[in-house]
Amino acid sequence: MPENDVTEGTVADASADAGLSSGKSEMPCEGAPEPVVRSAATLDGKLYKRLYGKWIIVMCILCALSAALLALWIAAYTIDDGGTFSELFSADYNLWGAAIILVCSVVFLLSVGKIRREANANVRENIYLFYEGEFSIETTQRGRQIGLTRLAYADCKKIRERKGFFLLTVPAVGLVVVDKEKMPQEDCARLRGLFGIPSPKKG
Numbered sequence: 001m002p003e004n005d006v007t008e009g010t011v012a013d014a015s016a017d018a019g020l021s022s023g024k025s026e027m028p029c030e031g032a033p034e035p036v037v038r039s040a041a042t043l044d045g046k047l048y049k050r051l052y053g054k055w056i057i058v059m060c061i062l063c064a065l066s067a068a069l070l071a072l073w074i075a076a077y078t079i080d081d082g083g084t085f086s087e088l089f090s091a092d093y094n095l096w097g098a099a100i101i102l103v104c105s106v107v108f109l110l111s112v113g114k115i116r117r118e119a120n121a122n123v124r125e126n127i128y129l130f131y132e133g134e135f136s137i138e139t140t141q142r143g144r145q146i147g148l149t150r151l152a153y154a155d156c157k158k159i160r161e162r163k164g165f166f167l168l169t170v171p172a173v174g175l176v177v178v179d180k181e182k183m184p185q186e187d188c189a190r191l192r193g194l195f196g197i198p199s200p201k202k203g
Helices: 011-015 045-051 053-078 084-089 092-121 185-195
Strands: 037-043 124-130 134-141 144-152 158-161 165-170 174-179
Touching: 037 045, 037 174, 037 185, 045 053, 045 092, 045 174, 053 084, 053 092, 124 185, 158 185, 165 185
Parallel strands: none
Antiparallel strands: 037 124, 124 134, 134 144, 158 165, 165 174
16 A cells, blocks of 8 residues: 555545635735745646545555455355355455455545545635745635635644655644645755755655
């Protein structure tokens, strides 16, 4: 199974807003320092497909394997004098194991599908401004601001880097998803410095 780097906590925390916070915060005053990095993310179905892509593949494989095991159990249970085949596959633990895995994987896939549909129906934009000791998230929808939050890096329980994202777990907000897809490598390096995480090993 892949490392559980998206579904920490509840799925709702990780998927409902992908970094959106509706908490109020004061706008930066005049003379405030310039952000070290500016970034943006479109919260739509495509982002969730990339975010959960590894898990979608795993769950599809589990669906296929559990369905095959269930079919083997049915065959072994119904065939008379199946010999070793019946002995191997007619055991109750094969039935229950296949059923549990199939149900869990189907529920996951249906849940992600629902999240993606809702995201496509309510597309939002997150603008991130990263400073030396804190960062802000401004969320807009159809050109209207619907959320603004300022957070300190110390508020983050965990900060991780994946191939296409930085993932910041903030207990008061949920999972903040920073999309690296269109971000220059220089900005990625600056963010690693701000987040205090090592640069990926080359080669």
